[in-house]
Amino acid sequence: MQENTKPKRVSRLTERLGEKDPAGSRRRLIWLGKQLMLGAIAYLMGLGRLAFDTRPFGIALLCASGGQVTGILGGLILAEVALGENTVPMIVVYAVAAVVRLTARMLMESPVTAVTLPEALRQLLNPTPAAVRTGSPTRSDRKRSVVLGEQLRATFSDSLALRSATAAVGMLTVSMARVISGGFRFYDWFAMALSVIVAPAAVVLFANALEGRRDRYLLYPISAGFLMAALVWSADFAEIAGVPVSLLLALLLSLAVASFAGVWYGAAAGVVCGVACRPVLIPAFLIAALICGGLRGRGKGTVGIPLACLGALGWSVYILGAAEAVVLLPAYLAVGTVMTLAVSLADRRVTEPAQVDGGEDAVTLRQVRDRHEDSNERFRDLSDAFSGLSEMFYNLSDRLRRPGTLDLRRICDSSFDAVCSDCPNKTVCWGLEYSETLAVMSALIAQLHTKGRVDGEQVPEHLRHRCRSMDLILRQINAGCARLTGELLRSSRTEVLAMDYEAAANLINDALAEDGGEYRSDPELENRVSVYLRDAGIGFGSVTVYGKRRRQIFVRGVDTERAKVTLDTLRGDLSEMCGLALGKPTFEVEDGTSSMLLQAQRCLSVAGAQYNLAGEDVSGDTVNLFANRKDYFYALINDGMGAGKEAALTSGLCSVFLEKMLRAGNRAATALRMLNNLILSRCPDSERECSSTVDLMELDLITGKASFIKSGAAPSFIVRDGTVRRLQAGSAPIGIIRKLDAQAVEFDLRAGDTVIMVSDGILQDDPECEWLTSYLVSCGTREPEGIVYDICSHAAGFPSHDDCSALALRIGGAE
Template structure:
C-alpha cells in the first residue's frame, strides 16, 4: 500500500521533468502546438521555459478554481471537475485538480465539496491511467469518462440529499450532461493546434464562448453594493462587443448563451436570456453607426426588457449593470475590441479563386502571344521569294549538259557570245508560249552554226519540264507549309479565347451558392454545390451528393431550384447520363428550336455521301452541321462523316466556329495523298439567349432564311474545304439575328442545283409550323424537278420562344 501511494507522485515528478526536456528541444515541437509554443521558441534559456510552464500551470489552477465556483440551479457545480478532465494527465492536470479542490472547499465547505473533489480525483486518475491508450486520443473519451464519474458520484451522493432539492434523477442527469459537455468544449477552447477548416474555427469560437459563460457564472455570485453583479457586468460587456463587431445575429447568439448562463446560475426565471439576446439583436443593427448610437440602442433594449418583465419580477439591478457596462464599453480601446471581434467574424470567401483565374488567364494569354509571334516568324521566312523563274537558267543548264562536250563551244559562248545570247532571247517568247522549244523557234544562223542542235533542243525542253515540275512541287510545298504554320495562328486564336474567358468578370456566385446549400440542408441533403457563370454569362449549377433522391423525387424540383438561385434552370444534355449522385443544371435559354431533316441517297448508291448533325453546346448555342463529301458512295460518306466528327469536337469544346472551320480546312489540306477527299461544309450557329446567328460556308449550296415576310438567300463564294489553299483561308461568314418565328433551310447541292429557287421561296411562304414536314416537302419538290442524280439532304430550323 505504501508503494502505491508513492508511485504516482514519483511518476508525476518524472513526467514533469520529461515535459521540461521536451520544451527545451525546439526542433521536436509538434506542428499542431506551433501557435501555443511559438513563445517557447523565442525563449532561449531554461529559466524562461520554466517561467512559461509555471504561468501555464497557474492559469490551469486559476481556471480550475473559477470553474469549481460556478453554480448550476443552486448547488450543482460540475464544471470544476470538467476542467480537470480536459487538462490531461500532466502537470497542467495536477494544478487544475488543485485549483478545483480549493474552489470546492472554499466555495461550499468540506461537506458539500467532498463529492466534487472525489469526482475530480477520479477523473484525473482515469486520465493518468489511460492516457497511453489509442482510445484516449478520441475527443469523446474524456467527456464520456467525466460524465460517468459524475453520474457515479451523484448516485452515491443522492442518499444524503435534502427533501427541498431537485429530484435525485433530474440533478444527476443534468450534471452528467454538463460534465460531458463542459469537458468537450473546455478541451476545444484550450487547444492550441492549427485549425485548417472553417468548421474547426467555428467549433473553437463556440467553445471559447461556452467556457467564458461558465467562468462568468462563478463571478456572477460576486455582487457589489448588493446591486451590480460582476459576472453579469462582464457578460454585458461581452454581449456589446459581440453585437458591435459581429452584427445582430452574432450579438443575439452570444446574448442568448451568456443570458442563459446567468439565469442558470441564479436559478431564476429566464429574464437575462431574453434581455441579453434582445439587446444584442437590436444594438447589432446599429453596430456600424458609431459607439454612441450603438450604446444608446443597447441601453434602450435593456430598459424595454426590464419593463416587459416588471409585472413578474422587478430587475432594477439589470439597469445599473447595463449602465455600468456601457460606461466601461465606451472606454475600451479599439484594438481590444478588434482582437475580440476577430473571433466573431464569419469565415467569408476571399478573392483567391478570381486571383487564380487571372493568373491562369495571363499564362494562357502569354502562350497565345507566343504562338502568334511564332506564326509571324515562320511566315516571313517561308514567304521569301525564290529565284527559279529565270528562263536564262534553262539555257545555261542545257549548255552545261550539251555544249560542254562540243568542239565549237569557245566560238559560241566566248567569241560570238552576243550572237548566241541574241538567239536565245529570240527563241524565249515562242518557247514560253508553246510550253516547249522547237528547232524552228531558233534563228537561222544559229541552226546553221550549231552542230548538236537536236540534242540542245532536247536538253532545253528537259530543263523546261524540270522547271515546271519544280515550280509545281514548290507551290505544293509552300501551300502545305502555309497550312502548317497557319495552324499556329489558329492555336493562338483558341488560346486567346480561353484566356478571355478565364479573365472575364464572370465567376462564382457565392450568394446563390449559400442559398442553394441552405435549401438542400432544409431537405436533409448534405451536398457540395457550385454556382458560377461562364465567360458568356450563362449560369452553371452543379450539385454532388449521395442523397439526391429526395430532391429528384420532387415533380417540380427544377422550378424550386430556379427560384432559389434566381434563374430558370434546365438539365444539361451532356450530363444527362451521369450517375445519380451528381446533378448538372444550366440556365435555360429563352429561345427554343425545332429541327427537321429529310435525306435521299443518289439513285443506284447504297449509302449517301451527305452527313449532318445538330447539337447544343454548354454555352447555349445550337450548332447545325451539314457536309457533302466529294463524289458518292462509301468514300464520300466516310469523308463527310469525318468532317462532321472533327467539327463537332471543336465546337463542343468551346472553340470559335470560324476558327474551327479554318482548322478543318487545314486538316483536309494536309491530307496524305488521296486518302481524303474534299467536302463542302455548311455550319449554322444560333445563340439561344440572344438569337444571334452565323452561317459559315466552305463551297456549300445557298441557304435560305425567312424572317417575317422577307426571305434572304445566303450564297457561298469560297471553295470546298480541302481546296481553299493558303494559310487561314476563312469561310464565308454571314451574321444576322433570328427572331422568334424565323425559319432557315440548309441543303446540299443535290437539292439546290442552280439559281432557280422560286419554288423554295414559295414553300417558305406557306408558313410551315412542322419543320419535318417542311424538310420532306422541300426534298420531294427537288426530286420532282431535278431527279435523284446526286445525294440530297435538307435541314430546316425554326426559332421559337421557350414555353
C-alpha cells in the first residue's frame, strides 16, 4: 500500500500543474527577461559620464522608453546606489520622470478618456487647426471626449516634445542643486548647460532607435549608432573580472549587427563601437564584423562567429600584448558562445514550425539530428583548418628563427678579426694559406647554418696546433649566433600565432569529443529501461537515454498511477542498470504532458584545507581548490622557479590560467599545453626564469576516478585504512621546452580516503619522505586543517627552508 502512495501524489501534482496556463507563464517569463535586460542597460547608462562629470544618458533612456519603465527605473536606481554620488536628487528626478511616462502611457492606452481639461490647456497641449475648430459641432459629449483622447494620444506618441522637455527639466533640476551646493562654480554652470543640451537630444535619438522608426531612413541609422556608442561608452565604467564591459559589448554589438543586419552595417557598428570603446581596437571589431557578416551571408554563421572572435583576439593581442590574452580570451569566448546561441535560436525559429504535432515528431527529430551532424562536420573542418595553419606557422617560425648565410658570415668575420688582428701568425693564416683558412670558415658557416652551433670538427689539426685561440673564436661565433637567434625570436610572432591556432583546434576537438559522448543516445539501454518500466506498471510514451559520464534518462508521457514500485526503488533499479548513481526523479509538465527525468549524481564529496609558509617576503607557491559545473574537483599547487616576486608572478599566472580554463570545462591536458605555450612565449621577453611546476589533481565526483598530473612536481600521498600510497612522476616544469612534459597517474578514490599534496619545500630535507610517511600513518582521523598545519610547521623548522605549501583533502560520500 505504501508503494502506491508516492506515485499517486505525483500524479495529482501533475494534474494540478497541467491546469495552469503555459502560454501565460511563457509571457510572464518573457516580460521578466525583457525587464532584466532593460535594467542592465539602464544600469550601464546610469554609470556613463561625459565632460564636467555629467550623466545625462540615464534620464534620456528613461524618457525615451516606450513604456518599459519598471526595469529601466530599477537599473538607474541601482546605478545611483552603486555610485553613491548625489544619490537622492537623481533618484527623485528619475522617479518623477517615471511617473510622467506612466501617466502618458495610461492616457495613450485608454480608448476613451474621461478627463476634462480646460480649453486653454487643451489647446496648449495639442493646438487644433482652424479648419477643424470652425467645423460642425459634435453631436455628443462622448464624441468630444474621443477626439480629446485621440489628440492626447497623438501628442504623447507622435511628438517627442513632452519626453524631451521632461529630460531637460530633470537635468536642469539636478544641475541647479549641484550649482547651489557647489558654491556657484563656473565648472557646475558648464555642467548644467551641457546636461540640458545633451539630455533632450539623446531622448530624440534614443526614441527613434528604440521604436524602430526605419521609415526615417536617414535618422534611424544615426540614432541606432548613437545608442550603441552611448551604451559602449557608459559600459566602460563597469568591469567584470577585470575586463571592461565596454569590450564585451563592442564585440557583441558588432557581431550582432553583422549577423542580423548585414556585413556593411556590421562594419559600421564595429567602427562606432571601437571609437566609443578603444580607438586602437577599431580594426579588431571591424575584422570580426567582416568575417561574421561575410560567412553569415553564405549560410555559415555558426562557423563565422568563432573565426570572428579569433580575428578580434589576434588583433587585440598584437596591439595590447600577449599578457592581455589571459584576460581577453575567456571574455571573447563568452561573447562568441552567446552569439552562437543567439544565431542558432534565430535560425531555429525561422526554419522550424512553432508547434509540432505528434505525427511529425520523427521528422523533427531527424532534422535535428541531421543539423547536429552537419554542425559537427563544420566544426571538424574548422579544427582541421586551424591544425593546418598551426603546422604552417610552426614551419615558418622554424625557418625565420635561423639566421641567414650573410649574417652568419658577418659573425664569423667579426669573431676571427677580433682575435686574429693581434696574432703573430696572421700573415700565415690570412696570407700564405688564405684559401685554406677561407675554406675552414665556409665549413664553419655551413655547420652553423645546419646545427645552430660550431665545434672543432671542421678545423684541421695543423690549424688548431698553430692557433691557440681557436677555442675562443668558436665560443664567440656560438655566442653571436645565439644572440642573433634570440633577436629573431623576439621580433617574430609566427610561433605565437602557431600556438594560438593549435590551441583553438584543440579546444574545438575537445568540445566535439565531449558532445559526441555526452549527447549520444544509447538504444540498447533505452530498450532495457522500457522493459523495466512496463514490468513496473509505469506508463510512458517514449524513453530517451543519453550521455556517458553524466547519464540522463528522460521519460516522456509518464503515468505513475498504477506503479508497482516506489520512486526510491525505481531510482535504485535504474542506477544499477546504468552503472551510475542517479538522483531523485524530477517531474515536469509541458502542454499537458508530464515528463520524468533522472540524472547521474555525485558519489563523492570533498572537504579540503590548505596552508602556505613563505621562505622569503613573498611566497613563490600558489595553492588552489575549486570545482566546475561538470562535477569535477581540482586541487592545484604551482611552484614558480626561482624566488621572490618573479616566482610568485609566474605561479599566480599559472594558477589563474588553469582555474579559468578548467572551470570552463576544458580538458586538463589541453589547458596545460596552452599554459606551456603561454609561458614559453613570455620567457623570451623576461630577464629572469619564468617556469613553474604544476601539481594538479582532477577528481571526477561522479565516478570517483582521480588523475594526478605532475610537471616537475613533488610526490603526492593517499592515506587509506592506515596505509600510505605514494604517487610520483619524473618530469620537467612547464615553460622550459615546447613539448609539454607532464605525466598522469590514475587512482580510484573512495569515501574515507585522505589525499595529501605538497610542494618541494616540504621535502627539501626529507627527500625519501620518511618523516612525512610516518606522520601520515599516525595522523588517523585528524582534520585536514590540522594535517596541513603540522606538515608546514615541521618543514619550517629546517635551518633554511624554501616556500612550504600543503593541502589535504578528506574524501566523503555524496551529500
